Each structure stands twice: as C-alpha cells, then as structure tokens.
Amino acid sequence: EVQLLESGGGLVQPGESLRLSCAASGFTFSIHWMGWVRQAPGKGPEWVATIKEDGSEKYYVDSVKGRFIISRDNAKNSLYLQMDRLRAEDTAMYHCARVVGHSGDHWGQGSRVTVSS
C-alpha cells in the first residue's frame, strides 16, 4: 500500500523558514517523479513543485521560485521542501504526492504551515 507521511509543518513568523519532509513507503520511490501540492484554507489545490526521479529536474510555481527548494533522498525514500522567506500567503496544508501521468495519484494527509505574526 502506498503511504506518504508528511512532517515538519508549524507556526512561523513572516520571513522565517521551515523544512517539510515526506516519508514514502509501499512503492519504489526512486522511479517516480514526486511533488508538493498545497491547499490554502477554503481554497482549491495548487501544485507548488515537482522533481524528477533522480532529482535532475525541478519545477516550481512562480510564487515560490527563489524561496522554496524541492529535493529528495532516494536512499531514504524521502522527499523534502525547504521553504525560506515565508509569507502569509504561504499558509496552507502541504501535501506530498506521487506523480503518475503528470498528476498526483497518491497524496499524503498533509502538514499544516501557518505564517503569521
């Protein structure tokens, strides 16, 4: 069974940093693109970043370019999202997703990030 478990969220002030982690199990992590999708309270999902199987290609939505970095460790079956210079508009539930067919076929339950002073 595919399982994705996010961690690392919390309450931070604007300008601070957080690092999200996603522990994957139940599938061969190293052969799948992976991504992060966020959903602000009461809003629809927004695809934030995606990374190729070997980490050689990374894509970001414009609103996070230069502030967020997606990375992975295939030896640890783990996906990461380093988030710097956080803004109030980054407040959302952040989901880790396995990418199949250019979309997320499995999603984790999410890690909540709140940016507020």
Added chain:
Amino acid sequence: DVVMTQSPLSLPVTLGQPASISCKSSQSLVHRDGYTYFHWFHQRPGQSPRRLIYLVSNRDSGVPDRFSGSGSGPDFTLKISRVEAEDVGVYYCMQGTHWPWTFGQGTKVEIK
C-alpha cells in the same frame, strides 16, 4: 498559466439521480507526447484530494464505474450515473500538460 474553469460551482443532487460537472481549459491540453493530461479529483471534507479519473477518461483503481470522464478539449465532463451519499464533497479538474499544473475552482456536490 492555463486557467481551468468549472461549472457549476455548486451542484445539489438527488440520491440515485445522475450528475454532471464541466471543465473548460484556456489552452489545448494535448502534450507534445500526444497525451492529454487532464484529470478529475474528489475531496471529501477533512480529507486529501483523491484522483478519480486520469488522462480524460480512465478510472483510477477502486473508483466505482458510476464515474466516467469524457471530452477532447477545451471542454471536459465528469459524469456520475447515479449519485450515492459518499459522492458528496468537492470535485476538481486539473491539467498536467503545461507547467505550472493547475486546478479548477472546484464544484461542491451536496445532497438535496
């Protein structure tokens, strides 16, 4: 960015009756590899979105056959042949052809 426009945004339905949701993309969703990366998701309250339909018309594993997807761009449709109580929630269309991948605004389905 590709804009995905769903209609209606709210859909009251009667149990056992059919339901239909439309989604229109602002650009062609045919990828250079020939595939149309258009998908449907369902989100129940308090849960993560779950993919129902991928590549326009293919049901994901475990999705009941009362759900069907169709369309050829820019107009796509999700149909539920007979609505059941567990089908309530918000439905999102999504395109994965052009980066950034984008979702529609969502259609909230509730029982009358």
